Amino acid sequence: MKEIIKNLQTEISEVLSQVEADMKLSSKEFFELQGNYISKTGKITALLRELGKVPKEERAELGKEINALKVWAENQFARVEKKIKEAELAKRYESEKIDITIKGKEPKIGALHPVTHIKNEIIGIFEGLGFDVFEGPEIEDDYHNFTALNVPADHPARDMQDTFFINEKLLLRTQTSPGQIRVMENRKPPIKVLVPGRVFRSDDDATHSAMFHQMEGLVVDKGLTVCDLYGVLNKLALELFGENRKTRLRPNFFPFTEPSVELDVSCAMCGGDGCKLCKGTGWIEVLGGGMVHPKVLKNGGVDPEVYTGLAFGVGMDRIAMLKYGIPNIKLLFENDARMLEQFK
């Protein structure tokens, strides 16, 4: 019996040494291994049962020895189990480890589109002067886009090659000017409003796109004159292009204003000497405007005997191209992130 006890101790010792050397068992497998020795069906328990068979006088001593073996075995298994659990935990930590020194993925932050910059800038300029913003529909009716703006039925602007018609009455607005009529229909003077938005024409080359952006301005009040018009256009041009630019007014024709003017700024590229950008003139056309035609006021429900109006229009894409030196209008609409990055 003593021999068996000793052999069992040796066996346990060897088994545990092997386990410690390999460190391959999971804690669950180790628990099962432990059950072979320390459990109701384990080898140590079996020994205790054998005690009944040994002579009475040896029983007490052997019982002590088996119990000592049991205590010793429990301690040994507990020691190795602790080691296995520690190793498992370390392994888990390793697999779940987060290296906070690794540089994270930087989220891409967008930038405002150059046309949005221009739009915000113009709104900023006029906000302080009491203007607010009105946005009309992109799908307009023929009346607001043409007729009410004093564009007669035979005007070239109505030609199919310029306008995207949806049906006989509806079209994609070719200008933001219908906003003038819509504002006047709904508000009483004095009116000071900006109408930004997308407009559409069937044009397509380096400086024209079928979709582009305009900003319309309208002021209706008593006693407005061409001096006020010039003041507004001049302020806008100098704010956009810099105080040191020269400006000049030229007569022009728009059906919805009378008189109509065009405002030029001196060319920044050549300082007025003439270059490719200004086509040798030294001047660059930037704004159009005029005194609102009495017929247009009337169509908007405003009495032209009492009120006068001034209006202006800006091609925001053109302004962005001039201001940021963008050579082709297509670059504005290609959504190339590398181009937009430059406007952060």
Ligand SMILES: [Zn+2]
């Ligand atoms: Zn020039």
